[in-house]
Amino acid sequence: MGKQVSKVFTEQERQQLVDELIADRGPDWAEQCKPGSFGCHELLDRTALVADTVERDVLTHPACVQTQDWFALADQALAALRQLYPRIGQERLDEK
Numbered sequence: 001m002g003k004q005v006s007k008v009f010t011e012q013e014r015q016q017l018v019d020e021l022i023a024d025r026g027p028d029w030a031e032q033c034k035p036g037s038f039g040c041h042e043l044l045d046r047t048a049l050v051a052d053t054v055e056r057d058v059l060t061h062p063a064c065v066q067t068q069d070w071f072a073l074a075d076q077a078l079a080a081l082r083q084l085y086p087r088i089g090q091e092r093l094d095e096k
Helices: 011-025 029-033 038-059 068-094
Strands: none
Touching: 011 029, 029 038, 038 068
């Protein structure tokens, strides 16, 4: 089995997701998720939850610990989530 390459989303793909949100929720969809909104708070909570799960259930899993490259990738994922959390939180606080 070959190495699996992770998907890196492009700006074009992000814009496609925006277009889908407009089609599904209407042109004002972003108001529900702007900094300071319940949607933003929900993202903040989910980010903390997923970071804790990655740390508790992935990074420290024996199969991950015993494999150096898996451990490094899991650590990178955790670091990215831990960087994302305060960025969301700060923007949320700045909007209040």
